[in-house]
Amino acid sequence: DQQVKQNSPSLSVQEGRISILNCDYTNSMFDYFLWYKKYPAEGPTFLISISSIKDKNEDGRFTVFLNKSAKHLSLHIVPSQPGDSAVYFCAASAGGAQKLVFGQGTRLTINP
Amino acid sequence: EPEVTQTPSHQVTQMGQEVILRCVPISNHLYFYWYRQILGQKVEFLVSFYNNEISEKSEIFDDQFSVERPDGSNFTLKIRSTKLEDSAMYFCASSSQAHSGNTIYFGEGSWLTVV
Numbered sequence: 001d002q003q004v005k006q007n008s009p010s011l012s013v014q015e016g017r018i019s020i021l022n023c024d025y026t027n028s029m030f031d032y033f034l035w036y037k038k039y040p041a042e043g044p045t046f047l048i049s050i051s052s053i054k055d056k057n058e059d060g061r062f063t064v065f066l067n068k069s070a071k072h073l074s075l076h077i078v079p080s081q082p083g084d085s086a087v088y089f090c091a092a093s094a095g096g097a098q099k100l101v102f103g104q105g106t107r108l109t110i111n112p
Numbered sequence: 113e114p115e116v117t118q119t120p121s122h123q124v125t126q127m128g129q130e131v132i133l134r135c136v137p138i139s140n141h142l143y144f145y146w147y148r149q150i151l152g153q154k155v156e157f158l159v160s161f162y163n164n165e166i167s168e169k170s171e172i173f174d175d176q177f178s179v180e181r182p183d184g185s186n187f188t189l190k191i192r193s194t195k196l197e198d199s200a201m202y203f204c205a206s207s208s209q210a211h212s213g214n215t216i217y218f219g220e221g222s223w224l225t226v227v
Binding site for chain 1: 116118143145154155156157160162167170201205207216217219220221223
């Protein structure tokens with residue numbers, strides 16, 4: 001089941017620069033997308049979300065962009081901080097369904 | 113800030129034994145979930161629960177698994193006869209509503225090791 005894919009297992013970014021994490025999906029029924037951040041041995045922590053009726057949502061340093069025609073979304077973190085080092089998961093849900101479908105995650109490392 | 117709490121944080125059990133993982137969802141939430149993550153793999157949906165019954169379950173959630181809300185605050189996942197492949201981090205989650213656009217909040221997880 002590869003409905004949600006994060007093709008980059010890891011990403012390394014210098015502190016202060018922009019981090020861009022990418023996510024692709026195949027199920028055109030997905031209408032809500034979320035990004036979660038996860039530290040080792042902890043649960044996923046909600047970061048930001050976007051509905052399919054929008055193409056951008058911003059919250060502080062975090063912005064999520066949605067390109068429905070390409071079935072692609074991205075998370076931008078500006079500026080990147082050392083505390084942002086974690087695994088980031090993209091997740092999606094469809095038509096009121098209660099379950100989230102997760103991507104494999106991208107490990108982000110912010111270098112000082 | 114309200115949070116989902118889970119116990120135990122780590123449990124080691126012998127194959128074939130029953131395990132109960134416990135969760136206290138956020139107090140005003142009505143929808144409850146269990147997810148799991150096998151080491152190195154994706155977070156996977158197991159089951160959702162609303163109004164004292166299962167509303168959706170995945171293929172993983174077979175007859176070995178059951179959920180209940182025994183006392184109005186706790187939400188439990190029972191694995192009747194554990195197998196080695198049940199070793200995973202199990203996450204409880206809750207949300208205030210079920211429709212798309214509603215955020216699901218996760219607990220810190222219970223790490224189950226089956227030996």
